[in-house]
Amino acid sequence: MKHIITLLFLLFTFQIAVAQNKEFATPRTAETNMVLQGRVLSESGVPISGVNIEGKMGRYTTTDARGTFSLPANMGEEIVIKGLNFETVYYRITSNERIEIRVQSDKQDQKNRSSVPYQVAMDSAQIFLKKDAQKSADFLIAALSNNPKSLSKTQESAAYEKLGDLYSFNKQYDLAIANYTQAEELKSSLALVIKKADMLRLNGNYQEAIAAYLAADVYGTNRSKKNLSSGASSTLKIKRLTGLAAAYAKTNDSEKALQTYQQALQLAQNASLNIQVTSINSKIAALLNEIGQVDKAEAYYNRAIQESKKEGRTANVVAQSQTADFYRSNSQFDKEIALRKNNIEILDEIKSDEAKAPQKNTNKAGVLNEVAIAEDVMEERAIKPAYEPSPSNGIPRLSKQKEQLNIAEALESQNKIKEAITYYESSLDEAIKNNDLEVKKDAAKSLYELNKKAGNTKTALAYNELYINTVDALYLEKEHELEESSRKTKELVSKQTRILTLEKDRELTENKIALINTERELTQQMNQRQRWIIYSLVGLSLLLLTLAYVMYRNNKQQKINNHLLALKSLRSQMNPHFIFNALNSVNNYIAQNDERAANKYLADFSKLMRSVLENSELDFIPLEKEIDLLGLYLKLEHERFKDKFDFTLEIDPSLKNTKMQVPPMLLQPIIENAVWHGLRYKKEKGFLNVAFTSTGSARSSKAEQGITVTITDNGIGREKSKAIKTAHQKKRDSKGLGNINNRVALLNELHDCKIHLEVKDAGLIPDVGTEVVVSIQKT
Helix, strand or coil, X not given: CHHHHHHHHHHHHHHHHHHHHHHHCCCCCCCCCEEEEEEEEXXXXXXXXXXXXXXXXXXXXXXXXXXXXXXXXXCCCEEEEECCCECCEEEEXXXXXXXXXXXXXXXXXXXHHHCCCHHHHHHHHHHHCCCCHHHHHHHHHHHHHCCHHHCCHHHHXXXXXXXXXXXXXXXCHHHHHXXXXXXXXXXXXXXXXXXXXXXXXXXXXXXXXXXXXXXHHHHHHXXXXXXXXXXXXXXXXXXXXXXXXXXXXXXXXXXXXXXXXXHHHHHHHHCCCHHHHHHHHHHHHHHHHHCXXXXXXXXXXXXXXXXXXXXXXXXXXXXHHHHHHHHHHCCCHHHHXXXXXXXXXXXXXXXXXXXXXXXXXCXXXXXXXXXXXXXXXXXXXXXXXXXXXXXXXXXECCCHHHHHHHHHHHHHHCCCHHHHHHHHHHHHHHHHHHCCHHHHHHHHHHHHHHHHHHCCHXXXXXXXXXXXXXXXXXXXXXXXXXXXXXXXXXXXXHHHHHHHHHHHHHHHHXXXXXXXXXXXXXXXXXXXXXXHHHHHXXXXXXXXXXXXXXXXXXXXXXXXXXXXXXXXXXHHHHHHHHXXXXXXXXXXXXXXXXXXXXXXXXXXXXXXXXXXHHHCCCCCEEHHHHHHHHHHHHHHHHHHCCCCEEEEEEECHHHCCCCCEECCCCCHHHHHHHHHHHHCCCCCCEEEEEEEEEECCCCCCHHHHEXXXXXXXXXXXXXXXHHHCCHHHHHHHHHHHHHHHHHHHHHHHHCCCEEEEEEEECCCCCXXXXXXXXXXXXX
């Protein structure tokens, strides 16, 4: 007995594996279970012979003189009817009865469309947009190609925008972007910019989408207030903000996404747009749940439920289903089950109300028209519905059987197996009743697994067989959808190619006409224009060159004159300063009644003044002359302050007979500062050393390369000198050193010299002496 049970389990496992493989593997079989017979007629009822009839697995036939054909086929397969003079027809086999296919002449159809006015073509395209993508595209092509010269940019933009809407509805986002871009180039609008941004986001171009949404904000600020009512403006702003928030969420920028959603929510609340308020609350809640803020997410979901009640029962079911999904993701199964049971009650109420109103239709899966109506309302308000269709058969996920299946799964997660089985069975019954293959498959599989675990072998086997059959049926349905989707995609790409070709042809024609006109004008005017251009260019070039040369020469001369004037000014400031100090010294001797010393000092001073006045107009004098002047000045200062300092004047032997030129009276103010502000205040007798040394390479004459003058004193130092100076002395000292620095800068710039001045302490001990190094390099 044990062996038999084991064998049965192995058989079940094998069957499951086969069923699961069928979900992904394409059955390839040449066997057929019927022979399809039919007839192909023209629109007026005339039989068409030689029509190509193609089926699966390479099966093929043609129509005879009476337009009839026979083709081996299987139920549910698609056959293709092709001919040269009519549009290709795709027919899905739904019964084994004889079929009759009437085709419309492609030439007649094109002729009819070629005469359609622009507005009629646009209206027809809108009607077929969600029903027949190929017809919608054909009417849009007609709108663009019929009398293209009479189209305004606004009309052409509207046609391309409608093409973008068509590709958007069919999830061809890249083609939608291309057409929205073309429409935007012709005439832009806030709604168009937002549509393009939405397509960029859905196509995965998140950064580009964010940039487009932000640009739409600027566009809306500048233009929308003039062209839109407040309600339409608010709706578009909300659509922009929710799209921007979704793009931020896709780039993992949760903080910006939440901030943007909050802005959209505030705007929707101010405008009393309840559908948007509900939808945005749900989106915020979903984002909070993703980033782990479960308590805040639950609060927003509850707000969404409350707001949804203002919109109606269907909106309430949608909000509660989303909240139930949230509870499931956080293993709060009791709360999930309660919401889904409430949803089932509401769906039953809606179904009961629709039963009393027979003019309203239910859809394929038993989801009532109120849901479809809610979709249309939300679409009109530019809001995406909170639920999405099932990928297999277009059935909305919100249905009684789906909610029952979710409750069963939640109960199973709580290990309440008996209650779970009850709900699985109810879900299965409802799915069979409404032909919901997705729910039927999931319910049958779960019932098989639970019965197998419970040891109910016979029941498990029955559910397993149901599961396998459902998978087969679901596979065929998916295969048909894929075929239809692939065909639709090819048709749309073909239409887009045709549109691009028409656009290129039109541009080419316009360019040819423009080129012919341009060539004619150029031929008449070329010679005269070229002569005038050449003469004008030559004259202008000469004028510009002359003007540039004059400006350059004047600017250069002006700069030189300014610098010379500045140097003269600085020299005129330094000479009176020196004279004033020298006369003070003479006055000091007279005050002491030392007539002989005063006469001697005055004679030396006169000699010094004569030399200073002779050199006052020169920028450079021989080095030997400058050394003599400094020696005379040192002698005069030493005569006055014999008890304060001694000095030495050291001259490098290599400087003898040198021809090097140096600025006159550049070193005198530095020596004066050393005596008056360093040595004069020293208690004991100080010492001043002025050393002239040459710089340069050993191979060349050092004296011709440059000199370095080092002025060293062992006075009280710079810091102590500053502390004991009067305000007037500080001003005099600052002005003297400032003049030296300014003069050095002007000499370096004007005469291309390399004069450098450095002031530092004379030794390692602070406040003991100062050393000034002046280097003059020949360039």
